[in-house]
Amino acid sequence: MDDETLNQRRQQPKTAANDEKSESWAQLAWTHLECVRNSSSPPLIQCITNLVSMDLVANVLLSAGASPAMIHSIEEIPEFTPKVHALYINVGTLTLAWLPAMKKAAAVANESKRPWVLDPVAAGASAFRLKACLELLTLGPTVVRGNGSEILVLFNGSANANFKGADSMHESTDAIEAAKSLARTYGCIVAVSGAVDIVTDGERVVGAKNGVPMLQKITATGCAVTALIAAFVAVTPSQPFEATAAALSVFGIAGELGMCSAGGPGSLRMHLIDALHSLDRTAVLQRANIANVS
């Protein structure tokens, strides 16, 4: 997708990819994936992500039809970030050295009117990490996706002595009100992953019930689905709520199909990537399970 196309999408929300008011959620999920795959050039996603996740994030983006670029040096950001279709920031292996580059990239993405997505991995693990996440939130991400514990910590604004790390201690549904409040405060879409993936813009709330529990046994699946959200938002930047729900559902469907061939987490990782690559319309329309949450 070239810049001209991207700008046309921003100015004209009613395109084939995002005329979703008349489409079912399942159709919408398929349309987003198709749009990523069929862009004239693959959506370029800059990923400033943690060291654990780089491989899976890049492979998930490639298998969905996007183009990942793991470029995180602050020296390269002013030149490179304006060229991307979306930016992905993930604090999983945050150090003091990386934080200025994350903030700079967010600022350049904002100036360049590029959507950007934040994954606040283990936000409550330390005061340093939480402060960094809250500072990044004030820079105005388009979407924030975390697990239940991460979203609750961002909402409470204080590091939690019981916080265990990257894995959630909460159900996604425990964090619905926190997610709505964060979405209203920061003017962004907030997604909470789990058995049901919750997506809210502060008013609307939908739940995507796709995926398999074994996705939790593969490191960086949360990071990878946040990257997929960035790719979906890249092709419909004026519709981040819909793009986020669609990405979560599509990733979950790939997990469901991958699980049919997998013997455990190691082979699920491989089959997940294969399933995302070959996902077809029939599977998405039959399996997408997105509905309003009251």
Ligand SMILES: Nc1ncnc2c1ncn2[C@@H]1O[C@H](COP(=O)(O)OP(=O)(O)O)[C@@H](O)[C@H]1O
């Ligand atoms: N119990 C579950 N059943 C089905 N899918 C799940 C379950 N828990 C998590 N997932 C899926 O696993 C992926 C990673 O989510 P999660 O484990 O919540 O993120 P994180 O790795 O950041 O903690 C998401 O696609 C989510 O939908």
Ligand SMILES: Cc1ncsc1CCOP(=O)(O)O
């Ligand atoms: C284990 C771990 N430690 C620091 S980052 C990371 C990966 C976390 O990935 P995810 O949040 O997707 O499980």
Ligand SMILES: [Mg+2]
């Ligand atoms: Mg995570």
